Structure formats: C-alpha cells, structure tokens
Amino acid sequence: MPATPTRPPLKLATWNVNSLNVRLPQVIAWLEAQRPDLLALQETKLEDHRFPLAELEALGYHAAFSGQKTYNGVALLSRLPLTDVQVGIPGFADEQRRVLAATVGGVRVVCLYVPNGQAVGSGKYAYKLAWLAAVRDWLRDELTRHRRLAVMGDFNVAPEDRDVHSPKRWEGQVLVSEPERAAFRDLLALGLHDAFRLLPQPERVFSWWNYGRLAFPRNWGLRIDHVLVSAALAAECQSCTVDTGPRTHERPSDHAPVLATFSTRLQETPPTE
Numbered sequence: 421m422p423a424t425p426t427r428p429p430l431k432l433a434t435w436n437v438n439s440l441n442v443r444l445p446q447v448i449a450w451l452e453a454q455r456p457d458l459l460a461l462q463e464t465k466l467e468d469h470r471f472p473l474a475e476l477e478a479l480g481y482h483a484a485f486s487g488q489k490t491y492n493g494v495a496l497l498s499r500l501p502l503t504d505v506q507v508g509i510p511g512f513a514d515e516q517r518r519v520l521a522a523t524v525g526g527v528r529v530v531c532l533y534v535p536n537g538q539a540v541g542s543g544k545y546a547y548k549l550a551w552l553a554a555v556r557d558w559l560r561d562e563l564t565r566h567r568r569l570a571v572m573g574d575f576n577v578a579p580e581d582r583d584v585h586s587p588k589r590w591e592g593q594v595l596v597s598e599p600e601r602a603a604f605r606d607l608l609a610l611g612l613h614d615a616f617r618l619l620p621q622p623e624r625v626f627s628w629w630n631y632g633r634l635a636f637p638r639n640w641g642l643r644i645d646h647v648l649v650s651a652a653l654a655a656e657c658q659s660c661t662v663d664t665g666p667r668t669h670e671r672p673s674d675h676a677p678v679l680a681t682f683s684t685r686l687q688e689t690p691p692t693e
Contacts, residue, residue: 429658429681431456432529434572434645435666436628436675440464440495443673444472446666450677451479454663457499457686458524459677460531460572464493471495486517494520494531494573500686512554519555521562525686527653528566530559532573537594545594548576552603560610568684569650571612574628574675576644577604579614583643585626595642613654615647615680616662627662628675636667647680656682 433456437443440461451459459481464471466487476483476497486507487493494517496502502522509519518533532555537548563569577600581587590596608614616625626641635641647660660680667676 428685429683430527430656430685431679431681432458432460432527432570432572432647433677433679434460434462434531434574434647435677436462436533436574436645436673438463438465438673438675440466440472440493441470442671444475446669446672448475448479450663450666451476451481451497454677454679455499456679458527458529459497460520460529461495461497462493462531462533462574463673464495465490466493484520484522486520488517492517492533494518494533496520496522496524496529496531498522498524500525500688509551509554509558511558512551514551518551523566525688527568527570527686528562530562530569530571530573532571532575534574534576536576537600540592540594540597549599549603552600552606556603556606556610559607559612563611563650567650567652569612570653570680571607571648572646572678574644575604575646577601578642578644579604579646582623583626585624585640585642590642595644607648611651612648613651613657615649615654615657615660616643616678618654618657619660625662627678629667631674645675645678647678649680653682653684656684658683 481497484502485495504523506521521530535548538544627645629636629641658681663677
C-alpha cells in the first residue's frame, strides 16, 4: 500500500523588514524559498492604502496589516485566512502602529514591534516599559483564551548576555538594560517560552546588526527578534533558527528573519477554543 505522506511542519516566522516598500522583492523571494505558513512583519513603514496586497496574494498569502507613513507598521501574512483580527493593545491608547493579532488555523498569533526606547532614562524609555507592561497584561488574558499562542516580532530586548556580541560594551544601555530584561522575563513568567532557547543552539547567534562599522561581517549583533510560544506549542517545537541569508543582500534590512517549526499544523477549520 502507498506510504502515508509526511505531514509538513508548521512554519512560523518573523522579520523586521525596515520598509516593505524597499524590501518587497526580498520578502517575495524569501516567501517563495521558505514557504512559511505565517510571516509576521514589522516596520513596514507603509500607509494601508499602499500595502502590496495584490503581490502577496499572488503568492498565495492572505494579509492583515496596520501601517502608518514613514514609521512603524505591522503585518501578518498567512497561507490560511486570518480571523478575529486585533489592532493595537486593548485598553492602551497608542497612535503608533505596533501591534497586530489574528487567529489562523487554530493558532493565535501576535505580531509585536516593541518600541526601541532611545536611551535609558528618556521619555521614550519610560514609554517602552509602560508599553511592555500593557502587553503583558493583555497577553495574560490571551493565554487563558488560546491554548496555541505565538507572540512574534522585534522585541528590541536582548534577554541575556549571550544574546549580545559584547556584553561589556553594551552594559546598561537601551536594549540590554535590566528593566527591559525584567519586562521580557515577565512575559515568560506568564507561561510563554522563547522558542530559540528550547533547543541547543550555536553560540553568537544574533538577529540584528547595525548598518555601520562592518557590524554584520564582524557579527557584532544582538538577538532581539523573538518567537515566544505557549506551552502547547513549546511541546511541539522542532526548530528555531535565524536566517542570515537576507542580511547579505544588497540594501538589506538590518534584521534577519527568525523561523520556527512545529510538529503541529494549521487546521483548515479552526477548532473551537
């Protein structure tokens, strides 16, 4: 009798593209090569009427997006329809387009573009910490409603010293300061798991490199792009990697995609939560 076809793993990915208008050909090429089930994008920097929906639909992807001119902007690209779309953090007034959530095939996916924070002690730093606290409170409720939950994006936080190319050089600075790391740990304390750390990993793996000082060739980077998953997805996680290939392209984003695979798969008809 014929062999039963191998079920392909669920692929979830996140990528800060630092302008979808500039990087669209790279995104299309990456989608064609990797075929993720869902890709979360940050820093699209496009107003909604300029979002390249037709080009992405031609690849077989549905899209939800929330953008603004010049700054921020988030999107979700999915091979299955996206439902129960949420824009922004409920109850947290914020004009910046940084949060987008949707349910796809029985998995709740949250795309985050966490504020940079500018500098420790600045007003933007205080906004970042307040923003992360609001996200924590919201995700606590999301976890009670969704057994399979993935929170992905540019967190602008390197959780540990091993996520920093030179901890001494970065000590006390924005992206690695203790209050930011504590806010990240608060998210994990809800019951989320850093997919990258669920499995053995090589040393000095980063997802962001400054454009200057030959940072990428020297691997002077930070791991600030993350895939956090609920316990149900953590138990099914097969891999989590940073794809540095796109960072070698001409006019690349300063971030590389992060791709996680799971033994589960999306359901054509999502189960009732």
